[in-house]
Amino acid sequence: MNPDRRSFRFSVDASAEIAPESKPSATVSVRTTEISLHGCYLETPSPFAELTPVFLKIFYENEYFESKGMVIYVKPAVGMGVEFRELKPHCKVVLQRWILAALRRKSKSD
Secondary structure (H helix, E strand, C coil), X not given: CCCCCCCCCEEEEEEEEEEECCCCCCCXXXXXXXXXXXXXXXXXXXXXXXXXXXXXXXXXXXXXEEEEEEEEEEECCCEEEEEEECCCHHHHHHHHHHHHHHHHHHHHHC
């Protein structure tokens, strides 16, 4: 895992789509397994290269979140960590709601 994380990540199981900014039509379906206020981890057998600028959409609990991002680390044939960039206000609210729900679930399970 990346030792430079800026915040805690929470487990999630959500579908997502990611595409390089240079080829926005080259969308790849992936799974989001961890999420934080600053980024997420995406499982995929074909991760993009480190430092690739991307467009990302995450679909969870009848809502979606979208952001530009940057691949900050790669686990070959397993997945990639993406840092969010340029969050729209609506998407920031959705992300905060998901994080709050994850915190509530975690506190109930402890």
